């Protein structure tokens with residue numbers, strides 16, 4: 001045998017024998033280690049006396065730690081493999097001991113109040129695949145050693161108070177599919193190696209203070225990316241044309257940043273894109289004609305993006321588009337007459353632009369419409385706050401109001417000779433206006449419900465007046481518009497009160 005090998009063996013053996021205490025403490029951890037680790041975690045949490053963990057995570061009953069609530073043990077090794085403690089109102093810190101859970105694959109402590117930083121010892125957990133600590137109060141930096149989990153698939157640290165830069169070493173996480181770092185206080189630029197993790201499907205950095213530029217070849221190594229959220233940061237420079245290489249992208253959100261230049265026409269190549277959000281940037285130029293190729297686009301938001309030129313009429317022909325917000329830009333020209341060739345359109349906001357010409361008569365064809373804003377333009381026939389034509393007859397106006405706020409057409413199959421749209425609305429005014437209101441108009445925040453119900457009641461009353469059977473009993477259109485404006489202002493005032 002080679003002398004040097006012999007020498008090493010000898011050295012190792014004498015080391016073991018000279019330091020027997022070291023030898024003992026190095027014996028492999030077992031389920032007993034896991035138990036003491038979890039008890040260490042429990043003692044770092046301030047538990048109210050009636051909390052489920054108080055009497056469940058105990059050794060007084062002879063149950064195994066594998067039966068404790070939130071604990072799952074692996075079949076093969078019988079060691080703790082998953083720790084799921086979401087939504088438990090836990091206030092505390094993560095002790096370094098947690099790094100002893102060497103068989104842990106999944107750690108989920110989302111929606112608690114854990115604070116302080118993540119201990120470095122966690123880096124010992126080489127098997128970790130899922131880390132979900134979103135919605136807690138963690139702070140400090142995300143340590144570089146986070147890049148050292150060889151099997152990490154899912155990392156969610158959203159809605160905490162982490163700060164500092166995003167670790168360069170994240171580029172080593174070559175199994176990562178899901179990375180969510182939204183709503184923290186990260187600064188600096190996004191490390192380019194992150195755009196080299198070819199397994200990534202979701203990348204979310206919105207709501208931080210990230211700056212710098214996106215690399216030109218941002219998508220060259222991200223063939224699987226489906227969701228890219230970078231909104232509410234301070235990213236500058238052009239929107240890279242290279243984004244078209246992310247051919248599976250379904251959501252692209254770059255809103256509220258400092259992007260400049262034109263929208264690259266290559267965005268039109270993202271044919272599975274469902275949501276495009278470029279809100280609140282400092283862009284220039286027109287909407288590229290290539291947008292017409294976005295056949296799966298449902299939501300297009302260009303609010304305050306800085307754009308000019310005509311609004312391409314192809315926008316209104318796109319087969320799946322449901323929400324369009326082009327407000328606060330410098331769009332000029334007029335709108336196409338038939339604005340709803342497909343009745344899918346639900347939201348159309350074009351306020352504060354330089355549009356002229358007539359309000360399209362085809363608005364009446366937009367039967368799915370639940371939100372419209374055309375004010376602060378230069379439409380000829382309609383006042384500055386104008387929603388609808390002064391030329392259009394008051395009866396159609398009343399029907400349109402009912403359609404918009406009930407989301408039902410007079411031709412809906414629920415209406416018969418006994419029950420017309422009119423009749424249904426007037427009965428709802430007696431029996432409860434929410435029965436007829438488009439349910440999507442009812443907001444979740446309860447403090448607004450009364451204001452909304454009052455507002456819609458007033459609108460229904462107005463609509464019924466407009467559609468009164470004998471024309472001489474109908475309000476005139478000017479007064480109707482003024483009344484609508486008054487209802488709107490009263491509603492806004494109530495919202496502000498709350």
Ligand SMILES: *[C@@H]1O[C@H](CO)[C@@H](O)[C@H](O)[C@H]1NC(C)=O
Pocket residue numbers: 027028029030031032033
């Ligand atoms: C775990 O290891 C310790 C020594 O480190 C030992 O005393 C204990 O009996 C072991 N427990 C089990 C369940 O194997």
Ligand SMILES: *[C@@H]1O[C@H](CO)[C@@H](O)[C@H](O)[C@H]1NC(C)=O
Pocket residue numbers: 055056057058061063067068069
């Ligand atoms: C702890 O909770 C789990 C799941 O609810 C239950 O199966 C187990 O019996 C409980 N153990 C103790 C000691 O209360």
Ligand SMILES: *[C@@H]1O[C@H](CO)[C@@H](O)[C@H](O)[C@H]1NC(C)=O
Pocket residue numbers: 087088089090111
């Ligand atoms: C968060 O946890 C609390 C209990 O601490 C629970 O009431 C709340 O519903 C949870 N939120 C979510 C989004 O699950």
Ligand SMILES: *[C@@H]1O[C@H](CO)[C@@H](O)[C@H](O)[C@H]1NC(C)=O
Pocket residue numbers: 033036037096097098099100121
């Ligand atoms: C577990 O980790 C802690 C801190 O990292 C350490 O002090 C302790 O000795 C480890 N072993 C056990 C069995 O808890």
Ligand SMILES: *[C@@H]1O[C@H](CO)[C@@H](O)[C@H](O)[C@H]1NC(C)=O
Pocket residue numbers: 086108109110130131132154
């Ligand atoms: C963590 O738990 C929450 C609540 O049960 C769940 O919605 C979330 O998907 C879990 N995270 C992971 C990575 O499984």
Ligand SMILES: *[C@@H]1O[C@H](CO)[C@@H](O)[C@H](O)[C@H]1NC(C)=O
Pocket residue numbers: 112113114135136137
């Ligand atoms: C985080 O801490 C702040 C005070 O520092 C507190 O107002 C907030 O409720 C905490 N949030 C959570 C999720 O515990």
Ligand SMILES: *[C@@H]1O[C@H](CO)[C@@H](O)[C@H](O)[C@H]1NC(C)=O
Pocket residue numbers: 135159183207
């Ligand atoms: C995360 O933070 C954002 C911004 O503060 C907030 O709008 C969102 O509701 C938060 N999410 C959760 C699940 O608390």
Ligand SMILES: *[C@@H]1O[C@H](CO)[C@@H](O)[C@H](O)[C@H]1NC(C)=O
Pocket residue numbers: 171192193196221
């Ligand atoms: C990305 O990967 C390619 C090839 O795998 C390599 O040439 C390039 O330097 C990497 N870029 C970064 C920023 O790590």
Ligand SMILES: *[C@@H]1O[C@H](CO)[C@@H](O)[C@H](O)[C@H]1NC(C)=O
Pocket residue numbers: 244266268269290
């Ligand atoms: C992008 O779309 C255009 C058509 O507008 C097409 O000519 C071009 O080949 C596409 N590029 C890629 C990379 O698919």
Ligand SMILES: *[C@@H]1O[C@H](CO)[C@@H](O)[C@H](O)[C@H]1NC(C)=O
Pocket residue numbers: 337338339340341361362363365
């Ligand atoms: C309403 O839609 C129909 C069917 O597409 C169309 O024939 C009609 O011209 C449209 N009305 C207006 C005013 O554009």
Ligand SMILES: *[C@@H]1O[C@H](CO)[C@@H](O)[C@H](O)[C@H]1NC(C)=O
Pocket residue numbers: 354356378
């Ligand atoms: C609005 O239109 C009128 C009549 O076409 C025109 O004289 C005026 O300059 C326009 N105003 C703006 C702000 O575009």
Ligand SMILES: *[C@@H]1O[C@H](CO)[C@@H](O)[C@H](O)[C@H]1NC(C)=O
Pocket residue numbers: 464465468473474475476
């Ligand atoms: C409609 O309103 C006008 C003006 O406010 C009023 O004179 C008329 O009586 C009302 N008609 C109905 C049917 O309530």
